[in-house]
Amino acid sequence: MTVAVGVTGATGRMGREVLAAAGQRGDCEIAFAVSESADAGTTVEGYEVEPAGELEDLVADREPDAVVDFTVPEATAGYAAACGEAGVSFVTGTTGLGADEITALDRASDAIPVLHAPNFSRGVSVLVEVVREAVGSLPGYDVELAETHHNGKRDAPSGTAERLLETIEAEGDFSGRKHGREGDDPRVEGEIGVHALRAGAIAGEHEVLLADDHEELRLTHRAADRGVFAAGALDAAVWLADREPGRYEFADVLG
Numbered sequence: 439m440t441v442a443v444g445v446t447g448a449t450g451r452m453g454r455e456v457l458a459a460a461g462q463r464g465d466c467e468i469a470f471a472v473s474e475s476a477d478a479g480t481t482v483e484g485y486e487v488e489p490a491g492e493l494e495d496l497v498a499d500r501e502p503d504a505v506v507d508f509t510v511p512e513a514t515a516g517y518a519a520a521c522g523e524a525g526v527s528f529v530t531g532t533t534g535l536g537a538d539e540i541t542a543l544d545r546a547s548d549a550i551p552v553l554h555a556p557n558f559s560r561g562v563s564v565l566v567e568v569v570r571e572a573v574g575s576l577p578g579y580d581v582e583l584a585e586t587h588h589n590g591k592r593d594a595p596s597g598t599a600e601r602l603l604e605t606i607e608a609e610g611d612f613s614g615r616k617h618g619r620e621g622d623d624p625r626v627e628g629e630i631g632v633h634a635l636r637a638g639a640i641a642g643e644h645e646v647l648l649a650d651d652h653e654e655l656r657l658t659h660r661a662a663d664r665g666v667f668a669a670g671a672l673d674a675a676v677w678l679a680d681r682e683p684g685r686y687e688f689a690d691v692l693g
């Protein structure tokens with residue numbers, strides 16, 4: 439079966455990557471591509487990019503099996519609602535979602551399958567589980583998290599860092615998060631240090647450091663490029679296309 443995919447944010451870093459990846463696969467085809475500021479004649483990877491304001495019409499006309507979204511939180515909430523109305527599965531990797539946007543995903547999931555993942559890399563899925571085990575096995579160790587991304591990233595800490603922090607907090611007895619460190623600011627027992635670096639074109643790095651007075655353990659994931667996220671998102675779209683309505687995780691796709 440070939441899954442027809444609509445792509446939002448088509449002119450963005452991830453949208454371009456999703457369109458490029460789709461062209462290399464036999465299990466999906468592009469139904470349409472949209473972007474907020476697309477002008478007439480804009481093309482990406484050979485696909486015509488249409489104005490995002492026309493999403494409802496495009497979903498009705500082209501009848502995709504799924505929409506893949508990497509945009510901004512305020513757009514993601516509206517796209518989820520439009521897909522819910524049209525009965526089209528919705529996959530989103532947009533990070534920095536607030537309570538209202540999460541509620542929009544939940545509402546849409548009454549009508550359609552919705553999968554939101556802060557990271558579509560298989561390696562990060564494993565990292566989350568390894569961090570869970572490490573924190574649970576090393577009670578009392580200091581924990582610090584650092585994430586590094588390109589200079590165009592909007593949200594901090596990254597969505598992946600948020601997922602790792604939730605995992606760490608669920609597994610141990612911590613007093614709170616400490617974002618950055620400056621001046622006369624020694625470490626307080628039980629805090630989780632959080633550091634966000636932004637530079638150049640770095641696709642995405644996450645490191646969790648656990649240490650006591652005698653040893654240190656560093657658990658690190660590095661994305662070599664964005665292709666890994668695009669591949670995971672398309673895997674999710676193919677998997678999600680014929681599911682029942684509800685909320686799904688990337689881990690469900692990986693089985």
Ligand SMILES: NC(=O)C1=CN([C@@H]2O[C@H](COP(=O)(O)OP(=O)(O)OC[C@H]3O[C@@H](n4cnc5c(N)ncnc54)[C@H](OP(=O)(O)O)[C@@H]3O)[C@@H](O)[C@H]2O)C=CC1
Pocket residue numbers: 446447448449450451452453473474475476490508509510512513530531532533534555556557558559590593597667
């Ligand atoms: N889950 C994962 O594995 C990954 C998640 N991400 C997340 O994906 C998101 C996008 O990242 P990235 O591609 O780097 O971002 P970019 O800034 O490169 O692209 C954003 C896209 O969103 C569009 N956009 C911006 N504002 C609006 C709006 N108000 N309505 C509709 N569309 C809009 C832009 O359109 P235009 O250019 O026309 O303005 C652009 O196409 C981020 O939240 C990022 O954290 C990124 C990588 C992996």
Ligand SMILES: O=C(O)C1=N[C@H](C(=O)O)C[C@H](O)C1
Pocket residue numbers: 533556557558587588591592595596597598599641642643
């Ligand atoms: O904005 C990005 O680039 C990335 N965002 C995701 C996040 O916020 O965790 C995933 C990946 O690290 C790249």
